[in-house]
Structures are given as structure tokens and as C-alpha cells.
Amino acid sequence: MKDLTGLHNALIGWFRANRADLPWRRTRDPYAIWIAEVMLQQTQVATVIPYYERFLTRFPTVEALAAAPLDEVLKLWEGLGYYSRARNLHRAARMIVEQFGGKLPSTVNDLLRLPGVGRYTAGAVASLAFGRDVPLLDGNVIRVLSRLLNIENDVMESATRRALWEQAERLLPPERAALWNEGLMELGQQLCTPATPSCPRCPIAGWCEAYRLGLQGERPVRSRRRKKPHYDVTAGVIRGQDGRLLIARRPPDGMLGGLWEFPGGKRQPDESLVACLKREIREELGIEIAVEGPVTTVQHAYTHFRITLHAFYCRHTGGEPQAIECAGWAWVTLEELDQYAFPVTDRKIIAVLRGGSGQPERGPEP
């Protein structure tokens, strides 16, 4: 690649003319940019926008975030997924207040010390918020660079990732890393898309090796993922004497850590759904229940497996709840459920409980 300056000017010029108006591009506050970058990890721009607005309204400063209880952070994160991001954000905010004087660190190495900040996010905050000349590599940049340089190796392999980071560093324009980095990502989002890239409109098509060879549809090369296994899972909508419902908090780490749910768990081979539910409730909370009838079933696909979630109305028949295999429990009314952070699957159960019909609510009739 000889003409780097021409390449830089072409992309940056295009970006200046075509940059989308996004909330986190209206601020220079490193804290706000950090929040946006964490929310944008593995999450599309359109999904993030409303979460970002609510989050910054409630926690406008790192001090406000550090002072908040984790439960409130998780509640604002409800539905966004990858909840370790919310837990790490909260921990990192307290670190910033205690160890960095309330100011976000401005170097890649210091940023990397924060939980939830990896190489991408450190590069993004250092370049976009602090104007440092450092590279970044995300899914968009991987796609753009693998086409631009016609990279034939599997981008899922660590050796290829290392090579991509080296290329991202090499291609960086002096003093203009922020515009270049954001331009690469914007290009990947608007034109250099996964399935059918809009090469005729691309400002850097003249430099693109894959395009020259007609191979843009074959890049990047990615190894196939394994097929997802399927599990049947039960959940109990347990009603107590006064009509309140029993909910349990998941352990603080791991899958959906810190969120609340209707207690239950995975069905074992050759186990009935009812037996599964009674066993799980006994193991988690140490109480006995009677299973009365179905509420609804929910299909859901996580990253590495799929489930069918079977929810049942249950009655509490014996024992005081104990936090055995969970992080806590509460008896709550149907209205109070909204104060707690639930996974999407449990939100669908709640919608059925409130709707009264057997189905989640539909949109308005014409």
C-alpha cells in the first residue's frame, strides 16, 4: 500500500460528509464516550441509543454511577444483554473515583486496567475521547481491513487477529487517528457491510485489494460455529398465601449474573418437567411446592444454546425460602416486579401474567 495519504484523505473526507448524528458524537466527555463504547460491544447502534440516553440521564457523571447501587445499574441495563458489562462498568466507576481522582485515564495502558475495558474499548476511548494516535479493531474494522488487504486467513484465529492489529497500527494516519478509526467503523456499518457491500459507492474502493480481485464477498474468512444444543428449562410462578410471587436473584457472576428470575432450571435426561421444577426449587430455595398448571412456554436462543422455557403456576406448600443456590429471594406483587431486573425470557412470562390471555400482548388493532 503505497499511497497512504490518498487513502486517509478519501476515507476521512467521506466520513466528514456522511457521519451519522449519534448521541455519543455530540459530546466530548470521556465518561459518556466510555459508556457508549461499552454498550456498543457486540451490540448494534440502533439498540444502544435508547439505553445510552436513559443511562446518561440517570448517571450523568462517573461519581453518580459510582455512588449508585448495582441493582439500579442492572435495572437500566435490563434487556441489553451481556450483563457482566454492567457489573464491570459499576466496578470500574468506583475504581476511577478512588484511584484516578474521578477522571477517566487517557492512555491505553491505564484504560486496560479497568474491568470490562479490553483492547478495543481502550483504543476507542484513547483515540476518540483523548485524541491519542492509537488504533482500534472491532467487527467493522476487521471486515474493512480484511477486504482492503484481501486477508485470506481465518479472522477467528488469534494469529490473524494479531496481524490485523499490526495493520491497524500501520495504517493509522498521524494526528488523525480519531477520524480514521471512526471512519473505518462508519464505512463498515454503512457501505462495507457483511453480505452485499456497496463497493461502487465506497470512497476507498480504488485501494481495495479484494474488490480489485472480485473477492469482496469472500472476505473476511470465518470458521463455522458449532451447532447450538437445545435444553428444556422450567420456571415456577410461585404464589404465596397473600398472592405475592416468589422471585430469586441469580448468583453475582456467570450467566445473567445479578438478575432476578422465576426460580427453576434445566431439565435432566428422562426427567419430567414437573419433577424438574420441584427439584430445582428445592435445591435453590429449600422449599416445597405444588405444581398447578402451565403459564406459557418461551423459546429463546442464547449465544451458545437454545432453550424452551416452561413456566408453571405453583403454590408454596412448605418451608421458609433460603438462599441456597441463589443470591437472594423476595415475595413481590405483580406491580413490584418492574422494580427488578429480569432477563428477556422472564419478562415474557410477566407479560403473560399481566395480559391474562395465554399469549404475549399484540400491537394495537387497526
Add this chain to the structure above:
DNA sequence: AATTCGTGGGA
């Protein structure tokens, strides 16, 4: 190094 971690949208 290979897995684990959510959810929604699009082909």
C-alpha cells in the same frame, strides 16, 4: 487457545 457471556434483526 477455546469458551462463555444476551439479545435483536436480517438474509
Add this chain to the structure above:
DNA sequence: TTCCCAAGAAT
């Protein structure tokens, strides 16, 4: 339906 993918990080 099924699979892929999205401003990745932690272990």
C-alpha cells in the same frame, strides 16, 4: 427455519 452478525472482554 436456521444461521449469521453486531463499536468484545474475561477466563
